[in-house]
Amino acid sequence: MLDVTRFLLKQGLSFRGHDELSNSLNRGNFLELLQWYSKRNEEVSKVVNQNAPGNNQMISPAIQKDLTRACAYEITLSIIEDIGNNIFSLMVDESRDISVKEQMRVVLRYVNKRGQVIERFLAIVHVSDTSSRSLKDAIDALFVKHGLSLSRLRGQGYDGTSNMRGEFNGLKSLILQENPYASRRRRQVITNLHYYRVEVFYQVVDSVIQEIVFQKLTQNCLVDPNFSGIEDLGSFAQKIVETLKNQAYPLVYRLIEMTLVLPVVTASVERVFSAMKTIKTYLRNIMGDEWMNDSLVVYIEKDIFSTIENEQILQYFQKMKSCKMQLSHLSYLRIT
Structure with a gap:
């Protein structure tokens, strides 16, 4: 299951099919690829589909989303650990997805332990209200979730051509009120x-x-x-x-x-927008925000994803509440 999940996420492909009944000619990419895999690997065939326990097929949409969430979690954890206690900059942009929902894209720029300038996609957040205060609250929640401190922020970058320029200027001011080092010094009354x-x-x-x-x-x-x-x-x-x-x-x-x-351009944020159009298409316009975010994290940060072992992903997956059984070590096998 995990190898199939990894393949689909890396390619930015959909999981579900329009008709997933057993007699369907096309049950969707996940089930069809799993079927193809089991026919070519006898060991896998013994533990999936009709050979798996009836109430533990491990192929439900919820399981697919949990596996994806585990993949995204390990990637984000790797990014946060790479930043460590270093300073970083925040790059933000906003646009509507195919279902006309306002989505805020967040990218972090930092210098890693090898002295390399790195830009990483952190998350995409749905904001129902695009006021500067709502954007600031969304960023605060994101920082708390990932253990990031606003005190280490040293720069802010926003799309200067966006029709959200006023809101972004307000957001920048709100951040500067908490951290005067996030791009300029705060004016003070002094003797x-x-x-x-x-x-x-x-x-x-x-x-x-x-x-x-x-x-x-x-x-x-x-x-x-x-x-x-x-x-x-x-x-x-x-x-x-x-x-x-x-x-x-x-x-x-x-x-x-x-x-x-210090961010010079917001090209990395624009690339997130291009990826979003690949992941959330007209045919996938009802996918949830968390499902889209997790899919985007994996699709965009493929280089990190390729370094993460199945064992790491499965350990996190086993801790999730929806998991009712442990995946077999056969899940560690890679598609060849």
Whole structure:
């Protein structure tokens, strides 16, 4: 069952058929592929379809959705663990799906432990109200669900051509009220003494120190053959991590990291929209929000999905309430 599920999710194909009765000529992709698989693998044939217990066929739509949810969960968990305690940026866009439901797409941008700039799809959330407050509440709920802290947010990116520009500007303001470091500093009422001491003197001292350290790092890198041919900041960051110079110059690397996480364009968010049109089509226009989100997570983050073993997915699946029996280890077999 899991191998069939993995194949359909990876290809962005539908699971259900219009007529899934046993005498139907086309019972849908999931049942038809499972039938095809069992005919070519005798061990699988012994435990599925007519050879499975009548009340434990494990082929119901609920089981299909639970398997998909388990796949999406493991992918999202991998993303959250990859971010760790690092800072990140938030990229958001909104559009209607084929069933005219408002969907908010959320992508995170961060620098991973290898110094690589990564953009990952976190979730798509249905919002019945597109006001800035409702969008903010949806993001708060999403962050709580995945254990993300708004305090580590360092940038915000929104589609500037969207007809939601006003709402997005309001959303940005609401986030800045909680975290002034999420793209700009919050204006404060301060005294002249505080201004010249903190805003001028301390900043000048910090700038001088940072410039000295940065010059030392630059000179160090110029004589290092590992840094020859570096043409952009992203490649520079990766080399710094590879050569462990990020440990020798942590503050400088932190500045580079903060620069790299700032969103420049929202192309990744636009790609989510293209994927949504593949997953939720005219013929699948009644699919639920959670079902669509889980399918999108797997379809978009295929590179992560390919690294996740069946064992991980099945362990989470077994904990779900709807699971009444344990899947056989035959489920670990891959389609060849």
